[in-house]
Amino acid sequence: QVQLVESGGGLVQPGGSLRLSCAASGSISRFYDMDWYRQAPGKQRELVATITSGGSTNYADSVKGRFTVSRDNAKNTVYLQMNSLKPEDTAVYYCKGNTFYSAPTWGQGTQVTVSS
Numbered sequence: 001q002v003q004l005v006e007s008g009g010g011l012v013q014p015g016g017s018l019r020l021s022c023a024a025s026g027s028i029s030r031f032y033d034m035d036w037y038r039q040a041p042g043k044q045r046e047l048v049a050t051i052t053s054g055g056s057t058n059y060a061d062s063v064k065g066r067f068t069v070s071r072d073n074a075k076n077t078v079y080l081q082m083n084s085l086k087p088e089d090t091a092v093y094y095c096k097g098n099t100f101y102s103a104p105t106w107g108q109g110t111q112v113t114v115s116s
Contacts, residue, residue, distance in 0.1 A: 001105070002024050002025050002026040002027070002028075002030060002097070002105060003024070003025040003105070003107075004022050004023070004024055004025075004095050004096075004097060004105055004106065004107035005022070005023050005025075005107055005108065006020060006021065006022050006093060006094065006095055006107040006108065006109060006110040007020070007021050007023070007110055008020040008021050008110060009092075009093060009110030009111045009112045009113075010111075010112070010113070011113045011115065012085055012112070012113070012114055013114070013115070013116050014085060014086060014087060014114055014115075014116055015084060015085065016085050016114070017081070017082060017083045017084075017085065018082045018085065018112060019079055019080070019081050019082070020036070020079065020080040020082065020093055020095075020110060020112070021077055021078075021079055022034070022036075022077060022078040022079070022080075022095030022107055023075075023076065023077045024076040024077065024078075024097070025076075026076065027073075027076055028071065028073060028076045028077075028078065028097065029053065029073060030097070030099055031053065031097035031098055031099055031105075032052065032053050032098055032099065032100060033050055033051060033052040033053060033098050034050070034051055034071065034078045034095060034096065034097050034098070035047055035048075035049065035050045035095065035096045035097075035098070036048045036049045036050075036069060036078075036080045036093060036094070036095055036096075037093070037094045037095075037096060038089075038091035038092065038093045038094070038112075039091055039092050039094070039109075040088075040090060040091040040092075043091075045094070046060065047060060048060050048063055048067065048080070048093070049063065049067055049069040049080060050069070051069045051070065051071050051078060055071070057069050062088075063082075063089075066082065066083050066084045066085075067080060067081065067082050067083070068080070068081040068083075069081075078095060080093065080095075082112070085112075085114045086114060087114050087115060088114075089112060089114050090112060090113050090114050090115070091111075091112060092109040092110065092111050092112075093109060093110050093111075093112055094106055094107055094108075094109045095107045
């Protein structure tokens with residue numbers, strides 16, 4: 001089974017940027033789309049961004065214009081570029097791969113903290 005590993009989280013000041021990576025242990029072409037989710041303390045996990053196998057993207061209203069999701073099929077990696085970060089973006093960020101024939105695959109998450 002393909003595993004997903006997120007990286008790139010950390011502490012950043014408001015207005016700063018981070019790029020998260022989600023590296024797969026195998027080909028990401030198995031996933032018809034891949035998502036980035038986040039979960040803040042005491043809140044439900046929410047969908048942040050989606051990228052399809054064809055490269056189409058969708059974003060939550062709260063991150064539109066600030067976050068960009070992309071994929072590098074050759075590196076089997078999906079990225080989340082996060083700009084103009086706000087304290088309310090603080091959360092654990094997870095990537096998820098979806099297939100038609102098995103349960104979704106989740107990564108273990110990476111912590112993003114936006115604070116001065």
